[in-house]
Amino acid sequence: MDSSGSDPTGSGPIGSGSSDAISEGPTVTGLSATITGPRSEDILPTTATSAVKIVIVGGFGVGKTTMVGSVSEIRPLTTEETMTRAGVGVDDNSGVESKTATTVAMDFGRISITDRLVLYLFGTPGQERFWFLWNGLFEGALGAVVLVDTRRLEVSFDVIGRLEERGVPFVVAVNTFPDAPHHPAEELRRALDLPDEVPMVDCDARLRASSRDVLLTLTRYLHALSMPPG
Numbered sequence: 001m002d003s004s005g006s007d008p009t010g011s012g013p014i015g016s017g018s019s020d021a022i023s024e025g026p027t028v029t030g031l032s033a034t035i036t037g038p039r040s041e042d043i044l045p046t047t048a049t050s051a052v053k054i055v056i057v058g059g060f061g062v063g064k065t066t067m068v069g070s071v072s073e074i075r076p077l078t079t080e081e082t083m084t085r086a087g088v089g090v091d092d093n094s095g096v097e098s099k100t101a102t103t104v105a106m107d108f109g110r111i112s113i114t115d116r117l118v119l120y121l122f123g124t125p126g127q128e129r130f131w132f133l134w135n136g137l138f139e140g141a142l143g144a145v146v147l148v149d150t151r152r153l154e155v156s157f158d159v160i161g162r163l164e165e166r167g168v169p170f171v172v173a174v175n176t177f178p179d180a181p182h183h184p185a186e187e188l189r190r191a192l193d194l195p196d197e198v199p200m201v202d203c204d205a206r207l208r209a210s211s212r213d214v215l216l217t218l219t220r221y222l223h224a225l226s227m228p229p230g
Contacts, residue, residue: 014122020166042074042075043082044111044118045109045115045117045118047116047146048112048115048116048117048118049117050116050117050118051117051118051119051120052117052118052119052120052142053119053120053122053140053141053142054119054120054121054122054141054142054143054144054145054215054218055121055122055123055137055138055141055143055144055145056068056107056121056122056123056124056144056145056147057123057124057144057145057146057147057155057159057163057170058124058146058147058148058149058155058156058159059149059152059155059159060155061152062123062147062148062149062152062155062156063147063149063175063176063205063206064107064123064147064175064205065078065107065123066205066206066213067123067145067147067173067175067203067205067211068107068108068109068121068208069107069109069125070205070206070208070210071109071111071121071208071211071212071215072109072110072111072121073109073110073111073112074109076108076109076112077106077107077108077109078107078108079129081175099191106117106122106123106124106125106137107121107122107123108120108121108122108123109121111169111215118150118151122137122141124137128174131187138166141168142167142170142222143169143170143171143218143219143221143222144163144169144170145169145170145171145172145173145214145215145218146159146160146163146170146171146172146173146176147173147175147205148172148173148175148188148192149175149177149180150174150177150180150181150182150188151177151179151180151181153188153191153192156192157192160172160192160193160194163228169221169222169225170202170218171198171199171200171201171214171217171218171221172192172194172198172199172201173201173202173203173205173214173217174188174199174200174201174202174203175203175204175205176203176204185200188200198221199217199218199221201213201214201217
């Protein structure tokens with residue numbers, strides 16, 4: 001499934017590393033600044049020879065940054081900035097009015113699948129005005145996870161449409177917010193106009209095990225798509 005023929009459904013455990021900050025890397029102190037190097041657990045293993053790329057997409061405030069952070073084995077890279085008055089009337093924050101920060105470029109995390117194969121996770125910004133960044137983020141991606149909030153299903157329509165236009169295989173993960181209404185799976189499929197073959201699962205993006213299961217669902221789906229018919 002990647003250029004080396006490795007299968008991302010390999011035997012190594014997804015998310016087997018730790019995302020807890022244990023210690024900082026080496027530091028170099030100058031006259032006016034201290035530069036902190038990467039932590040030892042964040043350094044790419046020397047045994048890694050292949051990588052695959054997955055993108056996590058969704059509307060504004062559906063939990064993309066949370067999912068990357070919960071499942072990444074390294075300290076995730078985020079580009080969250082405080083929301084300002086400049087976004088008033090531009091960004092639709094209906095239903096998530098209490099949100100005070102937003103991703104303006106991307107989120108990034110990493111998972112070791114085996115000693116030789118790593119999975120790179122890229123979370124996209126949710127606001128439509130930042131969607132021009134999708135072109136670079138999707139370059140070389142095997143597939144995508146679409147995070148959905150049942151309180152605001154409408155923010156997912158354009159996201160799914162763009163993936164279908166690009167021909168990017170994806171699965172849908174329904175993020176279970178505490179106050180979100182529950183709908184039968186078939187009703188959600190009809191509302192999102194999802195083909196029967198596209199997997200849809202429930203998840204809690206805050207939990208590593210739940211986010212891991214979503215990624216496993218995607219890798220199994222991608223593997224199934226790669227198999228010859230019959």
